[in-house]
Structures are given as structure tokens and as C-alpha cells.
Amino acid sequence: MxxxxxxxxxxxxxxxxxxxxxxxxxxxxxxxxxxxxxxxYSFVLSFYQYRGYGTASFIGLDNYIALFKYPTFWTAVYNTLFYWIVHIVPVMAISFLLAVAVNSRLTKWKAVYKPLIFLPQIMASVASALIFKIIFATRYGVINSLLGTQIFFLEDPVLMKWTVVALIIWRAVGWYFVIYLAGLTTISDEIQEAATIDGAGAGQRLWYITVPLMKPIFLFAFMMDTIGSLKIYNEPLLMFSTGMDAPTEVIPILSILTRNISGGNFGLASAVGWILFAMILLVSLLQYNLLKGGKQE
Structure with missing residues (x-):
């Protein structure tokens, strides 16, 4: 038993x-x-020529070699890196400073500011792009009307990319504002009060207490923004597309992928996807090691 x-x-x-x-x-x-x-399956497919029907033909690294010889691919790589590098510091700085301001005891109407700052994040991408097209329009745009000029924001190849960056920043700030605000709430008030008693000013408390304690949040936010930025697709497409794809001047890497999928070249599209994955992995690892190194110090 x-x-x-x-x-x-x-x-x-x-x-x-x-x-x-x-x-x-x-x-x-x-x-x-x-x-x-x-x-x-997509990794295996990147070594084949496959049109979606019939027999797939093994071609080795030909898809990758063809991409590296394709001038538009390098334009897309440059554009994608440009969007990421130019926007990340403004987004992180604005988001963090807004979170600090809203989290301050001196700030009133917090329940009003929080949804207003987060609003661009939940707004439809199409609506956001339409607003920015109205703002930057050449003839009747808000900026040109205020300045009394005709700056070709939506036609000049250089300025086109900057308008995309402006849209990315506007939409991203609200998301990272919430992340930083959540991180700030984990910092004990007793630490801030002790620093105040010791004579530390607001700037000193921010730099020597808040920023060091927020480093894990900074690491998370920077990593998330990097991954999302390198996969950018909607903003250039919605701002400048007149058909199925964005123009070459602002095209990101993902547009190369969608072009080949719509064209039935699934092997080449798979190769684009894995090159983008390698880019994201490499940049993320470099960024992680840099930020983690700063944390350990």
C-alpha cells in the first residue's frame, strides 16, 4: 500500500x-x-530561384550577390541608416525630458498631458502622413505659408528624407515617453529627497541620480527604437508613394523586399530579409555592448 x-x-x-x-x-x-x-523556410529559399510556382532552382549565393550589385539596394541601405541615425537622439532626448517634466511634483494636469503626448502614437499612420504632407506642402503648406517662401520639402531629394525623419520623431516620442515615465516611477522619492537635503539642485539630481538609475531603461528604449527604425516602411511609403512603392530617393530596405515579393521573386526577397536581419543583429549587438559598458562603469 x-x-x-x-x-x-x-x-x-x-x-x-x-x-x-x-x-x-x-x-x-x-x-x-x-x-x-x-x-x-525563407533562409533556405534565399539560396534558390523561385517564382511561387514550378520547381525551385538552387543558385547558391547568387541572390545575395545580385543584391550587392544592385545600386538601389545600397540607396535603400543608406536611407534606412540615415533615418535611424538622425532620429534616435532627438526622440530619446525629447521623450526623456517630457517624461521628467510630467513626472515632476510641480507639474499639474498630468492626466491631460499624458494622453496628449501619446496621441501621435495611436493615430493612424495614414492620417499622420496626411498631416505632414499638409504641413510641408510646397504651395499651400503650413511652413511655407508662415515663412512666405516656397521650400520644396516634398520634392527635393535631400529634404524629402528630412520630412520622413520629422514624421518618425513625431510618432515615436509618445511611445518612449511612456517607457521613460514608467522607469521614473521606479526611482524612490527618498533618494531624491536625500539629495535635496544634501544641497543638490534639480540639474544635479537629474544628472547624478536619475540618469544613472535610468540606464537599464535607456538600454531597452535604444534597442527597441533601433530594431523598429531599421524595419521602417510605412512612413516613406505614405509620404511619397504615388503607386505601390516609395520613390528611390527615400526608399528603405523593406521596400526592396516588397518589390520582389510583388514581382514573384521570392528567393531574392528572402535574401533581402536575411540581410536586414543581419544588419539589425549587428547594430543591436554593438549598441548593447556600448550602452552596457556605460552601465557597468
């Missing part, structure tokens, strides 16, 4: 251990079906 009791207890213990895995089993199955398998 005792051995039977022990066996029953052992079986019950095993079932208890398996229960958590049963709850996450649907996610695991979905993850493999909709992420792992398509990712592996």
Missing part, C-alpha cells in the same frame, strides 16, 4: 510540474508554426 501511495504521489507531482507547460503549449505551437518554420 505504501508503494502504491508513493507511486500516486510521484505521478501527481509529475502532473503538477507539467501543468505550466500545458498552459504555454498553444504559444509554443503557434511560435513554431508562424515564426520558426517560416524563418527557416
Amino acid at each position: 505504501q508503494s502504491v501511495s508513493k507511486q500516486g504521489h510521484s505521478l501527481h507531482t509529475r502532473l503538477d510540474r507539467l501543468t505550466p507547460y500545458l498552459f504555454i503549449l498553444p504559444f509554443i505551437i503557434s511560435f513554431f508554426i508562424f515564426f520558426v518554420f517560416p524563418s527557416l
